Every structure is written in structure tokens, then in C-alpha cells.
Amino acid sequence: MAVTRMFGASVKRREDARMMTGRAHYTDDVRRNHTVHMSVVRSPYAHANITNIDSSEAAQMPGVVGVFTGADLVDDVAPVPCAWLLPDCNLKVPEYRAIAVDKARFVGDPVAVVIAEDRYQAEDAADAVKVSYEPLDVVTNQEAAVKDGAPQLYDDVPNNLAFQWKLSGGNFEEANQSADIRISQRFVNQRLIPNAMETRGVLADYNPGSGSLEVWLTSQNPHIHRLLLSAVTGIPEMNIRVDSTDVGGGFGSKIPLYGGEMIACGIAKKLGKPVKWMESRRENYVTTAHGRDHIDYVDLAATSDGKITGIRVEAYANHGAYLSTAAPGVPTWLFGTMLSGPYKIPNIECTMNGVLTNTTTTDAYRGAGRPEATYLLERMMDLLAKETGLDPVEVRRRNFIQPDEFPYTVATTLQYDSGNYDAALDQALEMVGYEELRKKQEDLRSQGRYLGIGFSTYVEVCGLAPSSAAGMMGFQGGLWESATVRVHPSGKATVLTGASPHGQGEETTFAQLVSHETGIPFHDIEIVHGDTDRIPFGWGTYGSRSTAVGGSAIVYASRNIVEKAKRFAAHMLESSPEDIDFNDGVFSVKGSPERSKTIQDVALAAHLAWDLPEGEKPGLEDSYFFDPTNFTFPFGTHICVVEVDAETGTTEVQKYVAVDDLGNVINPMIVDGQVHGGIAQGLAQALYEYAAYDxxxxxxxxxxxxxxxxxxxxxxxxxxxxTVTTTPVNPMGLKGAGETGTIASTPAVVNAIIDALSPLGIKHMDMPFTPQRVWEAIQERKGS
Amino acid sequence: MYPAEFDYHRPESVSDAIKLLQENPEAKLLAGGHSLLPVMKLRLAQPSALVDISRISDLKGVREDGDTIVIGAMTTYSELMGSDVIKQKLPCLIDAADNVGDVQVRNMGTIGGACAHCDPASDFPAILLALESEIKSVGPNGERTQSSSEFFMDMFTPKLEPDEVVTEIRIPNVSNIAKATYIKFAHPASGYAIVGIGAVRTNDGNVQLSVTGSVPIAARLSAVESEISGKDLSDDNIKAAAEKATEGLDFVGDIHASDEYRAHLTKVYARRALESLK
Structure with a gap:
């Protein structure tokens, strides 16, 4: 391995220069001649039969090119695909039309689209499309939706139940019967709305002469979208180019393929003109997939000394009106398998009901399933601490998987790669000054003030995923990643990666990796991503996989480059490869360091090919396809300290400590940014964010x-x-950093608030902890 | 997020603006636009024309007129915060301005615009009421000056004719102000006041208190005022006075904060405001 210091250096993000000076090319920045613009007519009703659509007036308005209803496009655009087909759970995937035909099922469901020469004209004409509706009864809550007599969204999905998924390990019932302690609690994990800086959008340009479709798309996974767009439009995959180089955030919401993007492509083909559609922020709120929205009934069995013997979860996930692309996998595999957390829980049982309601679809949202699992588990740990009288730290320690027990297989069958949970907890306790804090808490309580300390000792699953696991789970794709490292004659390099960063900074991190491996200077390395015409293939960015999986492919390709270059260098130095040392981009003969060639010298020689070593081919390029053997399991401890103002119900976060173990870290500054942003997002769920329907x-x-x-x-x-506990799963020994903050922080904040309010006898409240909600709870207790 | 079509006028003078309003009955004045433009983008408002008065120089700036401070209606929050006169003599307006929106809003939004909009959760009506300010306007029939309590009639309803333009906000008797402040419990998303309290103590022992956000339109807290005026600002007196903060008022509620909660917060913030007048 080359000895440079790029691995582990806080190199400034190279992508920021273009992003912060307005020189990035987000979808809306892309201009094509003769572009027409799309506006979507949306249902104002959550559930209604569409009885008539009169577009005659709209069609006559200035600039209008065409008005299309769902029925008009049935033959041009196939239904929106669901790509996570859960096996063995009676999954029903209802027909999800890009534009509703006959029936609208949520407020915002597309009913027609208008194409006009500019967006203003399109909006004016959309206002003039007259749609007659026959409103139907509405159901928005998943528990209500499965009850007999609830409004039915589909004739062929009885009780609106899209699936009932079960997972179990051990025997919970037995454990529960013999338990000293049984705790039951219902949790509402409220619905959240992703807010990427860039809303969704598409520019679709079809060339009738060549039969090819170019698509600029706000996507986290352009190759998946190319594949799906090919399936729904009938245009062969090799004739579609999806470009998602610059994408302004996603948080999971740009994994799915949506109707708007599909329609634009279909109409571009129909008209032979580029069609652009950028979602307004208003549309973003009602049509881009939401996140979370669980109701979880949890039973926990434990011994009197605080050892958990079993956990059972019976849950209801609200999927909205249709099954979005990855939706069925989120509250099932990404949730149920993680119910052991960092604890040894021999008996686990999970039943997840996937429910359809008259709301916006839900899908992966930063953390996707794992925040839900971590939240209920960490809340249950605090309830167990209360029940046993143990300190919340102690009850966690008593249940931790121990460092010498890895790899450890949990009851839900996942095999955790590595871990040292006490070490992270110890460091966090020291950073926060735990003993002092408990004393301070006591003092303040005697003054009638409410200080609380909350813990979250989490483990999560990252680096998605071994492709065989994807297949077993019903995910309709692989989860390996590709990389091409191409060293040019000048010795500079272009790297093609199948990961598709959209704000995470991997143009920097990946260049650091290649520089570290090959000795090519950081600034001589270009990272190319997001363009299906340049990248061989990729499964995209989500599940904290880009570096753990995509980075691994880059490392192995880089190592193959170095191996080939070493053979060339040996030839040039009239030596043999075994006698060549490689350091910091320089090949030298062992014992005679003055006899050397740089990797740049070799790159030129390999391209000139005037004098090839025996059996070698010209050029210096390698492509590598990396399929991980396992997931990775980052972990850590977050501690939140809050004071609640009982007079107003306001929560003030006084301290927040996060100790994460992500394995090795390539760029600490970028990882800190991921952790900070993640914590902000998770804290927002605890305190601020909630989607509310009437x-x-x-x-x-x-x-x-x-x-x-x-x-x-x-x-x-x-x-x-x-702390650093490396993983054997990839050559870098790193685990992934994209979601830990979000997963860990929500329960830490909630546990802190409940701890603060515990003198009032409050054991649990549902999120978000808005001042009014907290004030009301306090009033209720004080009154009683 | 795409407004319907409208004409745009930028008159050079107030009289030209009035003329344009008379010629275009469906027109709206544009005085910063941070309330109007969002509703136009949602197509909840579709004025035929916008008459942009924000650059009329006669309507800008802060000056002193004897013991009265005069703020031109098109003075932005940022300009107000930068004014030496305000910094020295009415820092409570900086407290209030600092609470408005974000930097972009403060750079565009104007004091006169906020007054004429009469948003029930707007910050300035409360502090202007507590300061017993006057609002001057000009219409086709000449100018008039009204007290702020007359002017802020109802939710989104100023006492103003459709062809009348707010020109000045006048704060009288500035030398009699001993202490003044504006404090706010903001909605975390919008930044608007769930409760905002403007508070003034005069040299002659009067206390003037007003509320915004929790009520349909900014209003004086007269029960609190009469309880505390002339008395020591002792903790007990303040507590007793603040308890009267809800007297005679109707409270508004929504999904973010119920009427009951807003009424409670009004008492809490009235007390906190009184404490800061000490």
C-alpha cells in the first residue's frame, strides 16, 4: 500500500467550488433548444372517482402544445414499478399509474398534464383543465385502514393490507411466559417529509432520428432509473442516457422512480421535443415520497436483573396510496432484522403490516427502517431501566454483545461484523461528564427544574449489500458496485464509479482513496459519477453504501493498476516485479532506490507501448466489480442533555455528545459533516418535524x-x-457514515426529555416534543 | 409556485402610485413583497397589477421631528436596524426587527408594508401599539394620521382605503420612554409570532403592553397596563398583572398552537416582558 497521507486527511471538498459558486449543473440548469414545459394537474381530493376531464379550454390557451390524461398515456407509459417484491408475505402490488386513471387516491395524485412552451403558460392552462370528481370516503391512518369497513383504496387489496411480513428467531412466547419483567408500549414514529435543497425534476430529450433518450434526472441511482425507464417506456436500455451528476440532496427521496419523471420521458418520445418538469416546493411536499410513519406495539421480556430475554413487535407501516419503488423493503428487512440492536436478545418476533392509505407514498428516508428499530429499542431500554431501577447506562451494558463475541449472529439472522460497544459508551460518558451531570440534575430538580439525560447506544446496518442477500429479500437488483480506474498517458487518472453521490462529498473521498493507493496526486484524479453513458454500471447511493461498497471497487481497481504498473516498471528497470518496491507513486529496485520509475513514467510507457513486457497489453486501466460478503455494522453512543422549561414546554438541548465507531475514516471533516447533519435530522424528528393530515x-x-x-x-x-473498530468486510476497514447520526439521535433526544419529565411520573410520550405537547403533558400531571 | 400573469408598475412618487391604484382597482401595492409574492405564487392572490412603491425615495429613511421619530414607510427592516437614531433612541425596534424572518426578508421587507398587511402574527404591530405610534397615509383626498390602535383594525384589515398609501410611521414622545422591549415565542417553521409582546415603561410610570400572534389582531393588554401602571415593578406586582393578560381578549389557535396554549403563553410572555422593563 502506498504511503501517502491522503487516507485520513481532512481534505477540503473539491465539489464545493462549483456548487457554491452556482456552477453546478442541477437538472433545472440544463438547457436544450425547443424545450417544452410540463405542469401537472393534481387531485384536490384524497380519494375520488374521476368522472370527467374537460381540457378543451386549456388546449386552446396560448403556448399550449398538448394536454394528456392518464387514459391518453396508458399505452405509452407503463405503471410506476415497485422494485422490492417481498417474498412469502402475500404481497399485493396495486397498479400505480403515473397519471391516475378513473380514480385519484391521494391529494396531489396527478390527473392530467399540460405541455406548453413555457412553464407559466403550462400552469395557466393547468388551472383551466376542468376535472369532475366524485369524492369517496378517505382513510389516512394505517390502523384505521386495516379495520373492517374502512374505505377501500383498491378492489383487489382487501383491508388495504399490501402485505404482512413476519420474521422471528427463537421463541418469544416462551421467553415472555418465563419473564420476570414484561413491558409493553405503543410507539408512534411519525411521518416525516424529506426536504432536499433541489426538488425533483427531469429534462427528457428524445431524438426520433436515433431513437435515443437523454434524461437529466434528480436521481440517487441513475442506472436503476435507466433500467426502470427502459421498462416503462419501451426504449432499449442502451439508447437511454440518464445523467444525475449534480443532484442537490436526496435523503432517500430520490431513490424511487416517480410518475412525473416517467410521463416527461413518455411525452418527450411522443412529441419528439425535450420536456422539462421541475417540481415546485409545494408539489414536493405532496408528491415526493415521505418517510417513517410507523405505529409499533412492542412487548419486551426481561429478567429481574435487567437482561432482555425477548422482544416482540407488531407494527403497522403507512405506505400511502401506492407502493413506491423500494417501499416494501423499508419497514420489513431494514427494520425487523435490526430489532436486536447492540444487545443479546435470544428471542425476537416481528410482524409488519404494510398498509395503503389515502396519503402520499412513503419510502426510504435517511436511515430507512433502522431509525424506527433503534427508536423503539432505545426507548424500551429506558423503560426497562425504570422498571428494574437500574441506571440506563447499566441496563445497556448488561445486554451488550461483547467484543470477543464477534462475528455475532443475532436472532434475526444478521451476522454483525465487529464491535466494541462498551468502548464507545465509556468515551461518550467521559466526554459528557456523566457523574457530574447526574448531580447537577439532582440539584436542579430540588429547585423545580427539569434537566434530562438521554442515551442511545445504537448499532445499524450499512454497506448495502451482498447481492445474494438482496435477492433473498426480494430486492429486484444487485447491490454490488463497479469502478473503473483509467490512468491517462500523462499519468493523470479518471475514475468512474457506480456510486452516485448527491452532496456526500465522494468526489473528494474517492480521489483520496485512489491517491492513497496509487500515489497519483489528489489533484490529478478526476471522479466521474452519475452519468450512465460513462459509468459501466452502478446501483447508486443509499444505505451508507457508497464508500463501503463503491469505494471497495475503487480500491481493488487501483491495486490492480499498481500491480500492472509494477510489472511495467520492472521491465523498464530491467528487474523483476518481486524486486520492485512501491512507495508513494514511485517504483524502485529493492536496494537501489536511485533506480526508479514513477507511476507517471509507467503510464506513458504503457500507452506508447513501444516496448511492452512479455505478455502484457498496452494501457493502464482496470475495472472492478465488488460484491461485499456481508453488511457492515457501525455503532456508537449518543448522549443528549436537555432542560425543559416547564412554563412553556420548550426543550433546550444543552449538550450533545456523539461517539461513533465507523471503522476507519478516510476524511474526518466530511464524516463529521455527515454526523452533524444526521444528528440535526434525527433531532428534528424528536423536536420539530411532523406531517399532519386532516x-x-x-x-x-x-x-x-x-x-x-x-x-x-x-x-x-x-x-x-x-472509536475505531475496523471491519473485515472491505479492504478499507470502514463501515459507513451516512445515516448513523439520524439513526442514533432521535431516541437520545427523546430519552433525555422523558428523563427530564420523569419526576412528574411521565414514562412515555410520542414525538414530536413540540412545546405545546410537552406543556400539556406537564399540566395534566400537575393537575392530577 | 408560478404566479398568474400581472402588470408591473414602478411609480416615481406617491401621487403616481395613487393614480395607478385608481386606474387599476385589482392592483396591489408591492412594498417588499415577502407576504404578497408567496400568496401570488400559490395563486391564492391574483392581482391584475403590482404597483411597486418600495423604491420611492420620499418614503425611505428615519428622521427626527422634535420629540417624534419618523420612519418612512418603505424603510426596510435592515435599514431600520442600521439607523443611528433608532440604535440610540428606540433600540426596542431593533429587538423587534431582529425577530422578523431572516436576512433576506429583512433586506426586502418594509415597516409600512408590514403595517398595511396587518398580519395577525406580525411583529411590528405589537411594538408600534405599545409605543403608541401613529400611522400616516395619503390618498386621493389628501393625508391623514391615525393612531396605531385605530389603524390595526382586524386580521389583514388596516383602516386604509384601497387607493391609500401608508407613508410614515411616527413614534411620539420618545424622550418619555424609560425602557422598551419586544419579546417573542416564534413558530419554529415560519418564524412568525405564536406570541409576541411589546412593552414600554415611560418616565412618568406608565406601562404600555401589547400582544401579537395569539390574538386575531395585535392589541393592547389594557388589563395588565391598568394593574401595573404607577406601581413598583416588584415580582409580586408583575405576577399579579401578568395574570390579567388574557382579560378581554379572544385567542386564536391552529395545529401548531391551540388557543388555550397561546393564552397561557401570553401570560408567561407578558410577565417576562414586564420583568425586562425593570
Whole structure:
């Protein structure tokens, strides 16, 4: 391995220069001649039969090129695909039309689209499309939706139940019968709305002469989208180019393929003109997939000394009106398998009901399933601590999987790669000054003040995933990753990666990796991603997989480059490869360091090919396809300290400590950023964010005026620390950093607030902890 | 997020603006636009024309007129915060301005625009009421000056004719102000006041208190005022006075904060405001 210091260096993000000076090419920045613009007519009803659509007036308006209804496009665009087909759970995938035909099933469901020469004309004409509806009864809550007599979204999905998924290990019933302690609690993990800086959008340009379709798309996984677009439009995959080089955030919401993007492609083909559609922020709130929305009934069995013997979860996930691309996998495999957390729990049982309601679809949202599992488990740990009288730290320690027990197979069958949970907990306790804090808490309580300390000792699953696991879970794709490292004659390199960063900074991290491996200077390495015409193939960015999986492919390709270059260097130095040392981009003869060639010298020689070594081919390029043998399991301890103002119900976060173990870290600054952002997002769920529907299915929190994405003033200072336990799963020994903050922070904040309020006898409250909700709870207790 | 079509006018003078309003009955004045433009983008408002008065120089700036401070209606929050006169003599307006929106909003939004909009959760009506300010406007029939309590009639309803333009906000008797402040419990998403309290103590022992956000339109807390005025600002007196903060008022509620919670917060913030007048 080359000895440079790029691995582990806080190199500044190279992508920022273009992003912060307005020189990135987001979808809306792309211009094509003769582009026409799309506006979508959306259902104002959450559930209604569409009885008539009169577009005659709209069609005559200035600039209007065409008006299309769902029925008009049935033959051009196939239904929106669901790509996570859960086996063995009676999965029903209802027909999900890109534009509703006959029936609208949520507020915002597309009913028609208008194409016009500019967006304003398109919007004016969309207003003039007259749609007649026959409103139907509405159901928005998943528990209500499965009850007999609830409004039915589909004739062929009885009780709106899309699937019932079960997973079990051991025997919970037995454990529960012999338990000293049984705790039951219902948790609401509220619905959240992703807010990427860039809303969704598409520019689809079809060339009738060549039969090819170019698509600029806000995508986290352009190759998956190319494959799906090919399936729904009938245009062969090799004739479609999807370009998602610059994407302004996703948080999971740009994994699915959506109707709007499909329609634009279908109409571009029909008209032979480029069609652009950028979602407005308003549309973003009602049509881009939401996240979370679970109701979880949890039973925990334990011994009197605080050892958990079993956990059972019976849960209801609200999928909205249709099954979005990856939706069925999120509350099942990404949730149920993680119910052991960092603890030894021999008996686990999970039943997940996937429910359809008259709401916006839900799908993966940063953490995707794992925050839900971690939240209920960490809340249950605190309830167990209360029940046993143990300190929440102690009850966790008593159940931790021990460092010498790895690899450890949990009852849900996952095999954890490596871990040292006590070490992270110890460091966090020291950073926060735990003993002092408990004393301070006691003092303040005697003054009638409410200080609380909350823990979250989490483990999560990253680096998705071995492709065989994907197949077993019903995910309709592989989860390996590809990389091509191409060294040019000048010795500079282009790297093609199948990962598709959209804000995470991998143009920097990956260049560090290649520089580390090959000795080629960081600035001589270009990272290319997001363009299906340049990248051989990729499964994209989600599940904290880009570096753990995509980075591994890059490392192995780089190592193959170095091996080939070493053979060339040996030939050039009239030596043999075994006698060549490689250091920092320089090949030298062992014992005679003055006899050397740089990797740049070799690159030129390999391209000139005037004098090839025996049996070698010209050029210096390698492609590698990496399929991991296992997931990775980052872990850590987050501790949150809050004070609740009982007078107003306001929570002030006084301290936040995060100690994460992500294995090795390539760029600590970028990882800190991921951790900070993740914590902000998870804390927002605890304190600020919630999607609210009224009984008629109208989204009440449909704008940034109502839905609180935290601002800078809402985010506390965070002290971030790390322990390092490497993983054997990939050559870098790293685990993934994209989601830990979000997964860990929500329960830490909630546990802190409940701890603060515990003198009032409060054991549990559901999120979010808005001041009014907290104030009301306090009033109730004080009154009683 | 794409407004319907409208004409745009940028008159050079107030009289030209009035003329344009008379010629275009469906027109709206544009005085910063951070409330109007969002509703136009949602197509909840579709004015035929916008008459942009934000650059009329006669309507800008802060000046002193004897013991009265005069703020031009098109003075932005940022300009107000930068004014030396305000910094020295009415820092409570900086407290209030600092609470408005974000930097972009403060750079565009104007004091006169906020007054004429009469948003029930707006910050300035509360502090202007507590300061017993006057609002001057000009219409086809000449100018008039009204007290702020007359002017802020109802939710989104100022006492203003459709062809009338707010020109000045006048704060009288500035030398009699001993202490003044504006404090706010903001909605975390919108930044608007769930409760905002403007508070003034005068040299002659009067206390003037007003509320915004929790009520349909900014209002004086007269029960609190009469309880505390002339008395020591002792903890007990303040507590007793703040308890009266809800007297005679109707409270509003929504999904973010119920009327009951807002009424409670009004008492808490009235007390906190009084404490800061000490």
C-alpha cells in the first residue's frame, strides 16, 4: 500500500467550488433548444372517482402544445414499478399509474398534464383543465385502514393490507411466559417529509432520428432509473442516457422512480421535443415520497436483573396510496432484522403490516427502517431501566454483545461484523461528564427544574449489500458496485464509479482513496459519477453504501493498476516485479532506490507501448466489480442533555455528545459533516418535524411555513468523538457514515426529555416534543 | 409556485402610485413583497397589477421631528436596524426587527408594508401599539394620521382605503420612554409570532403592553397596563398583572398552537416582558 497521507486527511471538498459558486449543473440548469414545459394537474381530493376531464379550454390557451390524461398515456407509459417484491408475505402490488386513471387516491395524485412552451403558460392552462370528481370516503391512518369497513383504496387489496411480513428467531412466547419483567408500549414514529435543497425534476430529450433518450434526472441511482425507464417506456436500455451528476440532496427521496419523471420521458418520445418538469416546493411536499410513519406495539421480556430475554413487535407501516419503488423493503428487512440492536436478545418476533392509505407514498428516508428499530429499542431500554431501577447506562451494558463475541449472529439472522460497544459508551460518558451531570440534575430538580439525560447506544446496518442477500429479500437488483480506474498517458487518472453521490462529498473521498493507493496526486484524479453513458454500471447511493461498497471497487481497481504498473516498471528497470518496491507513486529496485520509475513514467510507457513486457497489453486501466460478503455494522453512543422549561414546554438541548465507531475514516471533516447533519435530522424528528393530515386527507403541513425543517438556531453544538473498530468486510476497514447520526439521535433526544419529565411520573410520550405537547403533558400531571 | 400573469408598475412618487391604484382597482401595492409574492405564487392572490412603491425615495429613511421619530414607510427592516437614531433612541425596534424572518426578508421587507398587511402574527404591530405610534397615509383626498390602535383594525384589515398609501410611521414622545422591549415565542417553521409582546415603561410610570400572534389582531393588554401602571415593578406586582393578560381578549389557535396554549403563553410572555422593563 502506498504511503501517502491522503487516507485520513481532512481534505477540503473539491465539489464545493462549483456548487457554491452556482456552477453546478442541477437538472433545472440544463438547457436544450425547443424545450417544452410540463405542469401537472393534481387531485384536490384524497380519494375520488374521476368522472370527467374537460381540457378543451386549456388546449386552446396560448403556448399550449398538448394536454394528456392518464387514459391518453396508458399505452405509452407503463405503471410506476415497485422494485422490492417481498417474498412469502402475500404481497399485493396495486397498479400505480403515473397519471391516475378513473380514480385519484391521494391529494396531489396527478390527473392530467399540460405541455406548453413555457412553464407559466403550462400552469395557466393547468388551472383551466376542468376535472369532475366524485369524492369517496378517505382513510389516512394505517390502523384505521386495516379495520373492517374502512374505505377501500383498491378492489383487489382487501383491508388495504399490501402485505404482512413476519420474521422471528427463537421463541418469544416462551421467553415472555418465563419473564420476570414484561413491558409493553405503543410507539408512534411519525411521518416525516424529506426536504432536499433541489426538488425533483427531469429534462427528457428524445431524438426520433436515433431513437435515443437523454434524461437529466434528480436521481440517487441513475442506472436503476435507466433500467426502470427502459421498462416503462419501451426504449432499449442502451439508447437511454440518464445523467444525475449534480443532484442537490436526496435523503432517500430520490431513490424511487416517480410518475412525473416517467410521463416527461413518455411525452418527450411522443412529441419528439425535450420536456422539462421541475417540481415546485409545494408539489414536493405532496408528491415526493415521505418517510417513517410507523405505529409499533412492542412487548419486551426481561429478567429481574435487567437482561432482555425477548422482544416482540407488531407494527403497522403507512405506505400511502401506492407502493413506491423500494417501499416494501423499508419497514420489513431494514427494520425487523435490526430489532436486536447492540444487545443479546435470544428471542425476537416481528410482524409488519404494510398498509395503503389515502396519503402520499412513503419510502426510504435517511436511515430507512433502522431509525424506527433503534427508536423503539432505545426507548424500551429506558423503560426497562425504570422498571428494574437500574441506571440506563447499566441496563445497556448488561445486554451488550461483547467484543470477543464477534462475528455475532443475532436472532434475526444478521451476522454483525465487529464491535466494541462498551468502548464507545465509556468515551461518550467521559466526554459528557456523566457523574457530574447526574448531580447537577439532582440539584436542579430540588429547585423545580427539569434537566434530562438521554442515551442511545445504537448499532445499524450499512454497506448495502451482498447481492445474494438482496435477492433473498426480494430486492429486484444487485447491490454490488463497479469502478473503473483509467490512468491517462500523462499519468493523470479518471475514475468512474457506480456510486452516485448527491452532496456526500465522494468526489473528494474517492480521489483520496485512489491517491492513497496509487500515489497519483489528489489533484490529478478526476471522479466521474452519475452519468450512465460513462459509468459501466452502478446501483447508486443509499444505505451508507457508497464508500463501503463503491469505494471497495475503487480500491481493488487501483491495486490492480499498481500491480500492472509494477510489472511495467520492472521491465523498464530491467528487474523483476518481486524486486520492485512501491512507495508513494514511485517504483524502485529493492536496494537501489536511485533506480526508479514513477507511476507517471509507467503510464506513458504503457500507452506508447513501444516496448511492452512479455505478455502484457498496452494501457493502464482496470475495472472492478465488488460484491461485499456481508453488511457492515457501525455503532456508537449518543448522549443528549436537555432542560425543559416547564412554563412553556420548550426543550433546550444543552449538550450533545456523539461517539461513533465507523471503522476507519478516510476524511474526518466530511464524516463529521455527515454526523452533524444526521444528528440535526434525527433531532428534528424528536423536536420539530411532523406531517399532519386532516380527516379529508389534506396535508396540513404542506409548506416550510408549517413544516419545521430545523434552522441553524435550532441545532445545538455537538461534540463528536470516535472509536475505531475496523471491519473485515472491505479492504478499507470502514463501515459507513451516512445515516448513523439520524439513526442514533432521535431516541437520545427523546430519552433525555422523558428523563427530564420523569419526576412528574411521565414514562412515555410520542414525538414530536413540540412545546405545546410537552406543556400539556406537564399540566395534566400537575393537575392530577 | 408560478404566479398568474400581472402588470408591473414602478411609480416615481406617491401621487403616481395613487393614480395607478385608481386606474387599476385589482392592483396591489408591492412594498417588499415577502407576504404578497408567496400568496401570488400559490395563486391564492391574483392581482391584475403590482404597483411597486418600495423604491420611492420620499418614503425611505428615519428622521427626527422634535420629540417624534419618523420612519418612512418603505424603510426596510435592515435599514431600520442600521439607523443611528433608532440604535440610540428606540433600540426596542431593533429587538423587534431582529425577530422578523431572516436576512433576506429583512433586506426586502418594509415597516409600512408590514403595517398595511396587518398580519395577525406580525411583529411590528405589537411594538408600534405599545409605543403608541401613529400611522400616516395619503390618498386621493389628501393625508391623514391615525393612531396605531385605530389603524390595526382586524386580521389583514388596516383602516386604509384601497387607493391609500401608508407613508410614515411616527413614534411620539420618545424622550418619555424609560425602557422598551419586544419579546417573542416564534413558530419554529415560519418564524412568525405564536406570541409576541411589546412593552414600554415611560418616565412618568406608565406601562404600555401589547400582544401579537395569539390574538386575531395585535392589541393592547389594557388589563395588565391598568394593574401595573404607577406601581413598583416588584415580582409580586408583575405576577399579579401578568395574570390579567388574557382579560378581554379572544385567542386564536391552529395545529401548531391551540388557543388555550397561546393564552397561557401570553401570560408567561407578558410577565417576562414586564420583568425586562425593570
Amino acid at each position: 380527516e379529508g386527507g389534506q396535508l396540513l403541513t404542506g409548506s416550510m411555513m408549517d413544516y419545521c425543517v430545523p434552522k441553524f438556531e435550532h441545532i445545538p453544538h455537538m461534540d463528536v468523538g470516535r
